[in-house]
Amino acid sequence: MKCPKCGAMLTALQLQDITIDKCHSCDGIWLDHGELEKLRSTGIKGVEESLEEEYGNPPAPMFSLDGYLRCPRCVDQGLRSNYVSYMQPVKMDHCIVCFGMWLDKHELDKLMDDKQQLDSVKVDKGMKAMFAGLRKRIKI
Numbered sequence: 001m002k003c004p005k006c007g008a009m010l011t012a013l014q015l016q017d018i019t020i021d022k023c024h025s026c027d028g029i030w031l032d033h034g035e036l037e038k039l040r041s042t043g044i045k046g047v048e049e050s051l052e053e054e055y056g057n058p059p060a061p062m063f064s065l066d067g068y069l070r071c072p073r074c075v076d077q078g079l080r081s082n083y084v085s086y087m088q089p090v091k092m093d094h095c096i097v098c099f100g101m102w103l104d105k106h107e108l109d110k111l112m113d114d115k116q117q118l119d120s121v122k123v124d125k126g127m128k129a130m131f132a133g134l135r136k137r138i139k140i
Contacts (some may be wrong), residue, residue, distance in 0.1 A: 002070035003028060004079060004093070004102050010072060016042060021072070029108050030072055033099035040112060048109050069102060071095035085114045 001010045001021060008025035010108070018038050021030040031039075039047060069079040079102055080092035090110045093102040103111070 006061055006071040015047065024049050027105035029103045031101050034112065036101065046109060047112055048106065069099060071100060073098045076115055085111060087114045
């Protein structure tokens with residue numbers, strides 16, 4: 001697959017049982033549908049740093065692409081941008097066909113930190129009950 005940002009080839013890297021596609025040119029990361037949730041459930045800190053320690057950061061030729069970002073899986077499908085996260089905003093580019101997502105350098109770690117911060121926030125029982133009721137109503 002090619003990097004949607006710079007056009008370099010993405011490298012498939014293993015982190016536990018999750019395959020992460022990384023661009024060694026711009027340091028962006030492609031996650032297939034469901035991989036972010038798997039990563040967040042591991043509780044690993046410093047994912048991007050861990051990948052560089054384990055696999056290094058070999059030199060890669062820098063390319064330049066014009067126009068909008070394209071999905072590396074669906075090729076001709078453009079990626080849409082949204083800001084996600086509660087604690088620190090992260091611009092995530094996602095595909096509406098395969099539901100994969102592109103994260104620029106350091107954005108994955110921000111999303112992982114965000115999850116850990118949310119998990120550490122103490123919410124009183126009344127709020128937990130209210131959100132549980134809402135979840136049932138909207139069937140999440």
